[in-house]
Amino acid sequence: MxxxxxxxxxxxxxxxxxxxxxxxxxxxxxxxxxxxxxxxxxxxxxxxxxxxxxxxxxxxxxxxxxxxxxxxxxxxxxxxxxxxxxxxxxxxxxxxxxxxxxxxxxxxxxxxxxxxxxxxxxxxxxxxxxxxxxxxxxxxxxxxxxxxxxxxxxxxxxxxxxxxxxxxxxxxxxxxxxxxxxxxxxxxxxxxxxxxxxxxxxxxxxxxxxxxxxxxxxxxxxxxxxxxxxxxxxxxxxEVRYEVSNEKDSDIMLVAYGSCARIARAAAEKARSKGIKAALLRPISLWPFPSDILGELSGQVKNFLVVEMSAGQMVEDVRLGVEGRAKVDFYGRMGGGIPTGEEILNKIEALA
Amino acid sequence: MAKIKIDEIRCKGCYLCITSCPQGLIKVSDRLNIKGTKPARFKGGKCTGCSMCAIICPDCIIQVYR
Amino acid sequence: MRKSNQKPVTRNQKKKKINKSQVENLIFSRPRSMRDVEMHYCAGCGHGLVHRLICETIDELGIRERTIGVAPVGCAVIAYDYWDFDVTEAAHGRTPAVATGIKRVRPESIVFSYQGDGDLAAIGTAEIIHTANRGENITVIFVNNGVYGMTGGQMAPTTLAGQVTDTTVEGRNLKRDGYPLKILEMMAVLPGAKYLERTSVHSPQEVLRTKRAIKKAFQTQIDNRGFSMVEVLAMCPTYWGMSPIKSADRIKNEVSTFYPIGVVKSY
Incomplete structure (x- = not known):
């Protein structure tokens, strides 16, 4: 048990x-x-x-x-x-x-x-x-x-x-x-x-x-x-590890890791309940970075939204993975600030 | 009779052995070794095998026989 | 030193196949734990001597197969090329921390660190003090030649007042450069430090005394008494700007008057 x-x-x-x-x-x-x-x-x-x-x-x-x-x-x-x-x-x-x-x-x-x-x-x-x-x-x-x-x-x-x-x-x-x-x-x-x-x-x-x-x-x-x-x-x-859901049916793919990913996941679900096709890709291994899945997704997803508790660091690896095939946006908070679900949702709605 | 053997190829010519030999039996060689240094050379003579030269040798290239 | 009736065991002799009459009479040669290779040290450098004394000690105590050495950053950085037992490198000054990790994992091993004055008394001051203070059951061999040899002869914490180095071109100025550090005396107040001795290698007599001190330090560890350290005053003819013979005299007449030779602390 x-x-x-x-x-x-x-x-x-x-x-x-x-x-x-x-x-x-x-x-x-x-x-x-x-x-x-x-x-x-x-x-x-x-x-x-x-x-x-x-x-x-x-x-x-x-x-x-x-x-x-x-x-x-x-x-x-x-x-x-x-x-x-x-x-x-x-x-x-x-x-x-x-x-x-x-x-x-x-x-x-x-x-x-x-x-x-x-x-x-x-x-x-x-x-x-x-x-x-x-x-x-x-x-x-x-x-x-x-x-x-x-x-x-x-x-x-x-x-x-x-x-x-x-x-x-x-x-x-x-x-x-x-x-x-x-x-x-x-x-x-x-x-x-x-x-x-x-x-x-x-x-x-x-x-x-x-x-x-x-x-x-x-x-x-x-x-x-x-x-x-x-x-x-x-x-x-x-050793690439990641978690992704609803990837076949999404227009906006959030990318976030760690505790930030949990907030981003909640925001994506909320957006989905409002009719926006949002989903989350959560890298678990940051090195090696899951670039291949980003390459695959960039064919179908219009917009990537990277959410971090930083000025934007992982977003650079996302851009390298997407290789210009889709738009990559970023939302971040710094210095100990934690993005709220509301803030992320607003950003998703602005992109939709 | 005791004697010492100095590895003249590896000798770097610090000559600490020369100052340490109580009998004064070690001298500077006339010939250069491959390093371009004049190595220490055992002259022969009344070596007592006291090993002072080997004890002070920083490169561990002196063997003592008795 | 071997007695004349002892069987020779060095690699050196095995390789050269010395005939039997010679073998029986060989009374001094390279210790088993020392590899039969040429060392990179300058003429008259003290490192080679201290390397050999450690190897002789290890052989005499019969601990070669359970010894783990930690080599420093400095002139002795490739000491593992000269020692024929397990050795690891360590980052500059972190040598006692690495030795601590090894000894705590393998208490049955005999662990020693080999450090110069820059490694031990400058960048690694915190590590050596705290390793001693924790009473780690390791042995430290500290070679003090008062100068950074590897990097071109800069001032070390142990450089004497007035001594000319690459970074004290007019001599060490106490007002500008601070005072020479007597780290062994500093460590004497630490309850965890059990055996502390300062020796020199400027003459055969002092080399023999250093050998006894190193052996005592290793024995301290074998007996599980705690932290032991031997500071060895050594010549650096290249960066002292004098001949090896004059360098040996300088230790006798100058260096050892500031850094007195003798047992600083014994359990």
Whole structure:
């Protein structure tokens, strides 16, 4: 029987990690993700894992680097300003091909900003916020339940590709409470075991393992980059996730992710009740971005309306997917402002 | 009789071994090695195998026999 | 140093197939844990010495197969090319955080970080202080040559007053550039730091003392006593602008008077 429990998104994210076998967490306090750090402190004690409240975000991501080097499933979490500090570490993780899960419960920016929900870190997450040519899978939950299931899945993806994976949530998802179906047994069955012969465990009975990204020999770094790009190419092909409804019968296709998508979905339904053929495409993987479905839809949909809690970041990827075959409009709120259903509906009606 | 072997190809010519030999048995070679450096050279003589030269060698290229 | 009756085990000897009479008498050679390759360091650089002492220690303690090293950013960035055991790189200054992650996941492993003065005492100050303060059961080997070698000889936090570097062309000016940092003494007040010693490699005697200190630090970890660190004063002839022999003299006469050699703290 499925048990339902009421929990906040931050806690659900932590539980998803625990179910996935995460046994190392390092983090630094920052609002609005503090419940997650607190939850992991409790759960790591209960599961025999490691919890460290680090001296900084820099230390946290590098402790995760170390735990990953040693073969553990490891996670860190933060909110926008703290994620900026972790970018160096994320670049190193990607360069050294180390799996790890990084959770960003986004808040208003730029700078210290505020602690309200926002989606202003889309570029940073999907275009490589750190230095060098790298990508990571970015998953955007839109419910408390998805905070759990996508975090769970993130660990498998990280191990599968030996690459960092980011959960891009926001303060709304982190703080709000919803009933979550806890299906520990199913989680347990699905959890895959990945061998890690590359991990540093001491060189007993084998040649020493070296984890490095510094490649000074002529052409060596380019070769390494080619190998990484080949891997990113495989991710692009295999890991696109999205949700779409009424796509065959719509004139206006809203595109939104995360908590914004829930408001947009409500607005689309309301518009439909008023006779406007509106629908929603919700990217779940922001990288790789679901460009192919946008290409398909652009043949039949007249208008795309991208809704974000930012000045317009994902809209650029939508335009790239649509390639000029349809009109792409944008509605966004910034600095912690949340678009209301009314505002989005007005925009839909103006386009119809 | 003790003796030392200096890997003259790898020697970078810091000469810390020369100042460390209590018997003064190491000298600067007359010939250049492939690096263009005059390596340290064991002159032979009353080596006691004290290993001071090998202990101070930053490049770990001195072997001591006794 | 090996005693004359010990069997040789180095790769070096195996490869060169030294005849038996020689083998029996070999009393000093490259340790097993050190790869038989040429190091990139400048003539008279202290890094190679410290690398070797770590390898000798690991061999003597019989811990090669459970040792995990963390290499820094700086001149020793490719230390993993010279060590024959598991090693990872780390971002500049984050070396102790990476070591923390490894040790917490694998408490049975012997984990050490190797850091220069820029890595440890400038960009990584927060990490080293907090790693020591948490009492992480790791060992840190801190090579202090008072200058940024890798990037061209800029001032380090440990550069002495008046010392000429690439960024203190008229000598380190305390008013403009601040004071040389005695980080080992700073760390002595931390309850989590259990063994702290400063040594040097400017003479064979001091090299042997450094070896004893490194061995003591690793033993501290093996005995689960907590954080241990050895600061090694080392020569950088290239960026001190003097010969290796004069550099060794400078440590003896100048550097070690400001950074005194000896045990700063012992459990």
């Amino acid at each position: 499925k048990k339902k429990i009421l929990m906040c998104g931050n806690d659900a994210c932590g539980e998803g990690a625990v179910l996935a076998g995460c046994r190392f967490y390092a983090g630094y306090p920052i609002t609005p993700q503090n419940e997650l750090t607190s939850y992991m402190s409790k759960r790591m004690n209960q599961t025999g894992g490691v919890f460290i409240q680090s001296e900084s975000e820099l230390a946290a991501i590098n402790m995760v680097f170390g735990a990953s080097v040693a073969g553990a499933r490891a996670m860190t979490s933060s909110s926008s300003p703290g994620i900026s500090l972790k970018q160096e570490g994320i670049s190193y993780l990607a360069a050294c091909e180390l799996p790890a899960v990084i959770v960003n419960v986004q808040r208003g920016g730029p700078g210290l900003g505020n602690i309200a929900p926002a989606q202003g870190d889309y570029f940073q997450a999907t275009k490589g916020g750190g230095h060098g040519d790298y990508n990571m899978i970015v998953l955007a939950p839109a419910s408390v339940e998805e905070m759990m299931t996508l975090t769970y899945e993130a660990f498998d993806l990280a191990d599968k590709y030996r690459n960092p994976v980011m959960i891009l949530a926001d303060g709304l998802l982190g703080q709000m409470m919803e009933p979550v179906s806890v299906r520990s047994s199913e989680f347990g069955v699905r959890s895959k075991k990945y061998e890690k012969p590359w991990a540093l465990t001491g060189c007993r009975g084998r040649k020493p393992n070296i984890i490095r990204s510094l490649l000074l020999a002529e052409g060596a770094l380019e070769e390494h980059n080619k190998k990484l790009q080949e891997k990113f190419g495989r991710m692009r092909k295999a």
